[in-house]
Amino acid sequence: MSLNDEYDTNPLSDLDTVDLLFGDLIRVSRDGECFVAVDHLTHIAEVGSTEAEAVNNLRQAIREHINVVKNTLEQMRDFDRAFREDAGDH
């Protein structure tokens, strides 16, 4: 699995993959009563009442985000393919 490989459409299977890729890029800070976890690659941020909760929430958010990005790319490719086929027909 590679994030740069747009043709790999398999959804990320588990949070371990997120940890593997993003673990070093997550920074956690305290903001008043809560903890804020930010991923410096995707710039996604999440909050939690504890440091662990904030990081866990962020892992979930990153996983969802990547799935949506992959689906979006797939939709765009489908649209592009359909458009070219349609244009070829004419």
Add this chain to the structure above:
Amino acid sequence: MSSDLPHNLPIQNVLSLLGEFDYSEVPKSDRYIHLRRFDDRTVITIPNRARVHRAVLRSALIQGGIPEKDFTERLKGAISVSGKESILAHVDILGFKSLLDEAKESELRFDELLNHYHKALRSAFSRIKSVTEVRHKYDWKRISHVRVYTDNLLFVSELRRQTGGESEFGRTIDEIAMYQLELAIEGFFTRGGVVIERAYCDEVTVFSPALMDAAGIEKRALFPRIILEDSARERLRRYLKWYNNPAFCHFNDMVVIDPDGTWFINYLYVLRWFNDDMMDMMERHGEKLPVSEGPYFPAAISELHQHRDHIKRRLAEFKDNPVVFRKYLWLACYHNWFCSTYFSEDGDAEISDVGITLTFESCFAAKSEVNHIN
């Protein structure tokens, strides 16, 4: 990283504001909201909670490539705003109406005057605008705006309560002085006033009771000068009390008092300031000035001479119009006083045959009056 975004915002407000940047929701899950533009692969992901935390909001803006400044400007339309004690300056250009009358003469004259005015105003305005924008960018919650309409400039800057607003007051005076000088060396002399008043201002709204008296402020200025109205003068007096030595008081040279008791901005002092900076820098780098230029930095002297020449031309032009002539006569007196005080070694800077000498004093001199009052 510090941010001036609100601590949290209702999710509906955030979605609606992101919608203004063409981001709409992609149906996906209950736990997260994803937004994207129709023709763009960029996806914004935020948690689906009733309120969006500041860090999450900032992350959404970064994900979507939305400048924080643009977002916060839109935000002002979605959250309630309030007026703040601010320093307001209203400035207009002396003789602008007659300039427009002259422009009616012919197309050629119209374009000639337009280009001259446009060049001067653009340069002066862009300088003051860029300073204001930078200030606004790093503290969007603070009111800091500048507007130009025909020959009118309106400048609004919120005063911080914690510091009594001294730094905003000082910066505003400096910026107005720079604006005034830049126009003056192009031959456009300004007049107006500075007040302290409750105000609100953003990209679309200017709201302050001080605006009702804008015309009165100009009339009270009387001469081509930007005066400190009662509220601004009293505030400055308060700041002056904090200083024992004029050498440490920035206002000492920036605000002076006319013999008629009016406090006004000593805009030509910007030249002395510029001169000193440049001379210090040259000294640090061991550079020497051309002997013929004398003890001052050539560009500062050149601008001072341009100022002198514009006044001389106006005095000659209006010698048969006593009302207007009197205004330029005052300006000539101010120019001469400035030259003798700050550029005394330049023999050419003063305007000869003025016939009157006015002596202005530093606002610091009024400090004793403050102590007496108190």
